Amino acid sequence: MLFQEIHSVYIEILGSYQNNMAKAAKFLIIVGILIGIGAALLFFGSQAITSDIVIQEGQINNTQKMEIQTELDPDVNIEGVFVVQTMEGSDVSLSATILDPDEDKIITNSVTTNSFQGVFDIAESGTYTLLIETSTDEVVNVVGGIGHIPDASVYSISMAGFALLLIGMFGVVVIGIILVRGRKKAGTN
Helix, strand or coil: CHHHHHHHHHHHHHHHHHHHHHHHHHHHHHHHHHHHHHHHHHHHHHHHHHCCEEEEEEEECCCCCEEEEEEECCCCCCEEEEEEEECCCCCCCEEEEEECCCCCEEEEEEECCCEEEEEEECCCCEEEEEEEEECCCCCEEEEEEEEECCCHHHHHHHHHHHHHHHHHHHHHHHHHHHHHHHHHHHHHC
16 A cells, blocks of 8 residues: 555656656757757858958068958948957057058058957948058068948847847756756655
8 A cells, every 4th residue: 555655656756757858858949949040140140240351361560561452332331340450469569551442541540459440431432451560570460351341230130149049058057957956856755
């Protein structure tokens, strides 16, 4: 008689645990899909953001400068962006200049940090140039880029992907907590 009662309680606990496991498996599949979609959107958004930016890597010093040229059109976007990043461990003094199609200076910035981003206006269609220079005689490894500022919808896609990824990761944590609590409850009954 006592054995039958213990057995029935065990079967009830096991059934409840298996039911929770089945629900957890369904939620885990949903969370996995969210993470997959989020990662895909984040990747697509990142690719779209950098697709119109011409990036070049090189070495500069006081005798050698870096020029990056690209075709920009105000019909695509009236604002352009340029990025300068050094590969050095310490801060280096650089100069970043944007030249318009007539080779007139639009903007000149002093770059004293390892990474710098600036914005400029695109007045006319043509070849714009990012000119990166340094006054030091030491060789400086530099990465530069110039292009149109990406459309706001591209940023939205990237942010939506990031949000789905975070929601999915939060879901994994919540499912783990629920499973651990369910296992503890099943063990104490």
